[in-house]
Amino acid sequence: MRRNISESTVRRLSFYLRILEKVEAVGIDTLSSEKLAQRTGTTAAQVRKDLSLFGSFGKRGLGYAIPQLASELREILGLDRTWRVALVGGGRIGSALFEYSGFRKRGFEIVAVLDADSSKVGQRWGKVVLSDIADLEKVLTAESVDIVILTIPAESVPDVLDRVVAVGVRGILNYAPVQLRVPGDVTVKDVNMVLELEALSFALSQTKGE
Amino acid sequence: MRRNISESTVRRLSFYLRILEKVEAVGIDTLSSEKLAQRTGTTAAQVRKDLSLFGSFGKRGLGYAIPQLASELREILGLDRTWRVALVGGGRIGSALFEYSGFRKRGFEIVAVLDADSSKVGQRWGKVVLSDIADLEKVLTAESVDIVILTIPAESVPDVLDRVVAVGVRGILNYAPVQLRVPGDVTVKDVNMVLELEALSFALSQTKGE
DNA sequence: AGGTGTGAACACTTTCACAGCA
DNA sequence: TGCTGTGAAAGTGTTCACACCT
Numbered sequence: 505m506r507r508n509i510s511e512s513t514v515r516r517l518s519f520y521l522r523i524l525e526k527v528e529a530v531g532i533d534t535l536s537s538e539k540l541a542q543r544t545g546t547t548a549a550q551v552r553k554d555l556s557l558f559g560s561f562g563k564r565g566l567g568y569a570i571p572q573l574a575s576e577l578r579e580i581l582g583l584d585r586t587w588r589v590a591l592v593g594g595g596r597i598g599s600a601l602f603e604y605s606g607f608r609k610r611g612f613e614i615v616a617v618l619d620a621d622s623s624k625v626g627q628r629w630g631k632v633v634l635s636d637i638a639d640l641e642k643v644l645t646a647e648s649v650d651i652v653i654l655t656i657p658a659e660s661v662p663d664v665l666d667r668v669v670a671v672g673v674r675g676i677l678n679y680a681p682v683q684l685r686v687p688g689d690v691t692v693k694d695v696n697m698v699l700e701l702e703a704l705s706f707a708l709s710q711t712k713g714e
Numbered sequence: 715m716r717r718n719i720s721e722s723t724v725r726r727l728s729f730y731l732r733i734l735e736k737v738e739a740v741g742i743d744t745l746s747s748e749k750l751a752q753r754t755g756t757t758a759a760q761v762r763k764d765l766s767l768f769g770s771f772g773k774r775g776l777g778y779a780i781p782q783l784a785s786e787l788r789e790i791l792g793l794d795r796t797w798r799v800a801l802v803g804g805g806r807i808g809s810a811l812f813e814y815s816g817f818r819k820r821g822f823e824i825v826a827v828l829d830a831d832s833s834k835v836g837q838r839w840g841k842v843v844l845s846d847i848a849d850l851e852k853v854l855t856a857e858s859v860d861i862v863i864l865t866i867p868a869e870s871v872p873d874v875l876d877r878v879v880a881v882g883v884r885g886i887l888n889y890a891p892v893q894l895r896v897p898g899d900v901t902v903k904d905v906n907m908v909l910e911l912e913a914l915s916f917a918l919s920q921t922k923g924e
Numbered sequence: 925a926g927g928t929g930t931g932a933a934c935a936c937t938t939t940c941a942c943a944g945c946a
Numbered sequence: 947t948g949c950t951g952t953g954a955a956a957g958t959g960t961t962c963a964c965a966c967c968t
Contacts, residue, residue, distance in 0.1 A: 509920075510937070511913065518912045519893065536949065545893050548949090549939055556951055564945045564950045581912055582919030589911075600810040606891060606908045612915075651914055674921070675914040677907070681816060683729065683755050691917040693910040697887070698816045700903040701799075702728045702791055703721065704861055704885040705822075707901040709792030710719075711884070720959065746927060758927090759961055766929055774928045774967040 513554050514581070519544040520551070521577040528570050536567035586611045587675075588648055592664060593655035594619035594627075594634055597679055601653060602629055615647045620660070637664065644671050651675040658682045723764050724791070729754040730761065731787040738780045746777035796821045797885075798858055802874060803865035804829035804837075804844055807889055811863060812839055825857045830870070847874065854881050861885040868892045 523543045527535060537551040544551075555561055555568075558580050562568045578584045589612050591598050601607070602614055617629055620637045627634045635643045637656075644652070652668050654661065654676060661680045668676065669690055676692045678684055681699075684692045733753045737745060747761040754761075765771055765778075768790050772778045788794045799822050801808050811817070812824055827839055830847045837844045845853045847866075854862070862878050864871065864886060871890045878886065879900055886902045888894055891909075894902045 508936090509916075512937075514913050514916050515909060517916075518909050522891075538949085543893075545895070547939070549941095550937095552949090552951060553938075560951065562950050565948045566946070567949065580916070580919075582915040583912065587911075587915060587918075596810040596813050600806040601907065603806050604907070607911065610908055610912065612908075612911050650918065651911070675918050677910055677914060681732075683753075685755070689921060691914055693914055695905060695907060695910055697811065697814070697905060698820055698822075699725060699728050700887055700905055701797075701817065701822050701861070702793065702820065703724050704887060704901055704903055705792040705797060706719075706724050706727075706790070708797075708860065708885050709790075711899060718958090722959075748927080757961070759963095760959095762928060763930080763960075770929070772928050775926045776968070777927065 509557060513557065516544065516546060516550070516554055517577055517581055519546075520554075521574060521581065521583070524570050524574040524577065528574060533570050534567045535570055535573075537562070540568070583611055586613055587650045588613060588615045589651045589653060590614070590616040590618065590644055590647065590649040591653050591655065592618045592637065592640070592668070593653075593679075594621070594624050594629075595655060598653075598655040599629070601655065602632075612651070616643050616649060618643060620656075640664070640667050641671050644668070644673060649673060651677065653677045653679070655679045719767060723767065726754065726756060726760070726764050727787055727791055729756075730764075731784060731791065731793070734780050734784040734787070738784060743780050744777045745780055745783075747772070750778070793821055796823055797860045798823060798825045799861045799863060800824070800826040800828065800854055800857065800859040801863050801865065802828045802847065802850070802878070803863075803889075804831070804834050804839075805865060808863075808865040809839070811865065812842075822861070826853050826859060828853060830866075850874070850877050851881050854878070854883060859883060861887065863887045863889070865889045 520540055523540060537548040541548045541551045559576070561573050561576055591602055591614055594617050598617065602617065607614065614632065616635060617632050618635045618637045618640055619625060622636065624634050625636045652673050654664065656664060658680045661682050665684055669686055674690050676684070676690065678692055678694045681696055686692055730750055733750060747758040751758045751761045771783050771786055801812060801824055804827050808827065812827065817824065824842065826845060827842050828845045828847045828850055829835060832846065834844050835846045862883050864874065866874060868890045871892050875894055879896055884900050886900065888902055888904045891906055896902055
């Protein structure tokens with residue numbers, strides 16, 4: 505719909521959807537911005553502002569109809585479809601992610617796993633057979649991959665990243681501790697566990713001396 | 715030091731430190747805000763603003779002396795010490811994190827692993843013997859744990875979280891897909907892989923229709 | 925000249941407050 | 947009455963531009 509939706513808004517939309525699905529299962533069919541805010545740790549005004557960026561989904565005096573709003577949110581977030589995901593890097597983090605069932609539940613299907621280690625290539629993980637990272641272009645194209653998850657060592661990233669982008673993938677989830685530089689039409693999200701720990705370290709150090 | 719430092723500033727400080735250490739290894743001893751900005755994907759003004767929140771570390775006409783600035787940043791971020799970390803949850807994600815060497819390099823030492831599965835309790839992972847989560851209070855106290863990493867299922871979180879906070883831990887890195895409510899003196903950082911994928915899904919869906 | 929440190933301008937996000945509809 | 951949708955106000959973070967030091 506509109507332009508410039510902030511990262512924080514998108515994150516909150518995900519939270520809203522999660523709560524709606526939880527509440528829907530219990531059989532409640534309407535929810536106020538106040539209730540939704542409480543359950544997601546934000547404010548009622550924020551909820552209404554976020555939703556109003558995309559349309560008018562509520563009823564005054566009543567609140568939001570849960571199934572309708574959930575369906576709107578799914579559409580807004582692009583979760584009304586399946587996304588084909590390739591895991592590049594079959595190491596420990598890669599395999600932990602592969603086993604994690606939360607992805608599939610949300611429509612992210614891991615359709616390929618690639619690794620540089622020739623002893624791993626050919627292994628079968630569930631329905632997926634590991635491919636050689638040398639065949640990256642071939643595999644990503646053949647499997648119509650939308651999103652790539654990078655769990656390779658930092659030093660391999662620049663080369664692999666270029667190839668992934670060149671083949672037309674426009675969404676990348678990066679677990680490597682490096683800053684990626686990509687064209688403007690490619691979106692990168694970083695997950696960096698050390699960075700989060702450092703932020704904790706900072707917070708703990710600050711409050712310490714007060 | 716000072717008031718309200720933003721999350722983004724802290725994240726950038728971590729990036730700066732990383733680059734400084736990389737560049738120091740190459741033998742360069744001075745760096746301008748412009749160069750530092752380029753390598754961390756921000757602007758020179760931003761670098762100077764961030765650093766100026768904590769002091770005047772640069773020399774006009776010259777730039778920043780690398781070893782000094784690195785050492786200042788380590789102190790600011792609380793990385794001039796070792797942090798004792800407990801891993802609560804010894805499943806796939808937990809074990810992947812345990813094996814990840816990046817934590818130790820930055821001074822985060824995993825001194826305890828706890829799990830609810832009695833068949834895992836007593837297993838030895840490197841130097842650490844897995845404890846029963848029933849003994850959480852005892853273990854966290856005995857090991858003087860500063861930071862807890864939660865990699866347990868969402869449904870176990872509320873109970874475990876209460877106990878972790880009650881025993882005095884003030885830093886939590888949460889991998890469970892739930893919103894944690896904690897007292898004000900406790901800092902929580904969430905790592906949520908599905909949330910990041912949903913943000914990618916949103917971004918890809920937006921640009922699609924243009 | 926070269927590059928920092930910083931107030932002031934700007935941009936973006938959140939909160940407030942209330943008109944208006946069910 | 948109850949609760950949404952939204953302009954306006956407040957609050958935060960980023961960028962600009964320049965005085966000032968080496």
